[in-house]
Amino acid sequence: MTADIIDGKAFAAGLRNKVAGHVARLVADHGITPGLAVVLVGDDPASDVYVRSKGRMTKAAGMLSVEHRLPADTTQDDLLALVARLNADRAIHGILVQLPLPKGIDEARVLATILPAKDVDGFHISNVGLLAVGQRAMVPCTPLGCILMLREHLGDLSGLDAVVIGRSNIVGKPMAQLLLGENCTVTLAHSRTRDLAGVVRRADIVVAAVGRPCMVTADWIKPGATVIDVGINRTDAGLVGDVDFAGVAAVAGAITPVPGGVGPMTIACLLANTVTACCRANGLPEPMGLTL
Numbered sequence: 001m002t003a004d005i006i007d008g009k010a011f012a013a014g015l016r017n018k019v020a021g022h023v024a025r026l027v028a029d030h031g032i033t034p035g036l037a038v039v040l041v042g043d044d045p046a047s048d049v050y051v052r053s054k055g056r057m058t059k060a061a062g063m064l065s066v067e068h069r070l071p072a073d074t075t076q077d078d079l080l081a082l083v084a085r086l087n088a089d090r091a092i093h094g095i096l097v098q099l100p101l102p103k104g105i106d107e108a109r110v111l112a113t114i115l116p117a118k119d120v121d122g123f124h125i126s127n128v129g130l131l132a133v134g135q136r137a138m139v140p141c142t143p144l145g146c147i148l149m150l151r152e153h154l155g156d157l158s159g160l161d162a163v164v165i166g167r168s169n170i171v172g173k174p175m176a177q178l179l180l181g182e183n184c185t186v187t188l189a190h191s192r193t194r195d196l197a198g199v200v201r202r203a204d205i206v207v208a209a210v211g212r213p214c215m216v217t218a219d220w221i222k223p224g225a226t227v228i229d230v231g232i233n234r235t236d237a238g239l240v241g242d243v244d245f246a247g248v249a250a251v252a253g254a255i256t257p258v259p260g261g262v263g264p265m266t267i268a269c270l271l272a273n274t275v276t277a278c279c280r281a282n283g284l285p286e287p288m289g290l291t292l
């Protein structure tokens, strides 16, 4: 058996196209341009690549893109002051503060300062809570992108066994919430899980978000399962996911590649969330319908 490759790059291009269509209508009918501000503190080269790519795609969709690059020794107070300015800026509908932040800056404090309505990452406690009780406000981009690919590939997810590996606030936990919302039976596994291979082997859907190159191997996968690889690991062999792609592709029913899978979907969902935030701020209907 050879798995279908879920083409996240193509799917993301289609989604960005829809975003661009909605943006064009917002501009033409209402004179409103959705605006996204991205804040990068320090000069991590990988973060720099993502931020550039976000800016490029934001502009390509017809939106306003504002980048704030601050030195690595920026104080917490300066960062909080910038967030406060962006909160008050009517041209900005979405704010993303790139994580991780340098040591000495209290990440939770920064995230809590972003207005929930502008929190296009969905990391503010208020959005986390709304997601947990099924009242969705802003849904984190990476898990949202994974759900869209799963729906597209499998249709209805009801009753399927889903195993998420990794319990981060950014991916694992919100991913588990969203899968629950799709009526999956969800297991949230992590580094302390006993018999991880045995747990994963029961899954119809596997989402790997641990940050360990090629950790998930073919013998962990139930034949025909759908495998979503969230890992982005830079190794001597280049960019690899958390899944041993070649091995797992021989067993799985479908798999996302790295690169070209979850990554591009994350950025497309960020643009979609920004359009949603803009529409809400202006009392307009939400065209993206992605808030689940």
Ligand SMILES: Nc1nc(=O)c2c([nH]1)NC[C@@H]1CN(c3ccc(C(=O)N[C@@H](CCC(=O)O)C(=O)O)cc3)C=[N+]21
Residues within 6 Å of the ligand: 049, 050, 053, 096, 097, 098, 099, 100, 121, 141, 142, 232, 239, 258, 259, 260, 261, 262, 263, 264, 266, 267
């Ligand atoms: N507040 C915040 N929100 C984020 O969403 C956020 C963040 N901080 N910090 C860093 C991570 C990482 N992230 C990626 C986005 C796109 C790709 C992406 O498009 N990757 C390409 C390849 C890019 C390459 O070659 O390096 C791909 O997978 O095909 C990867 C990683 C968003 N993050």
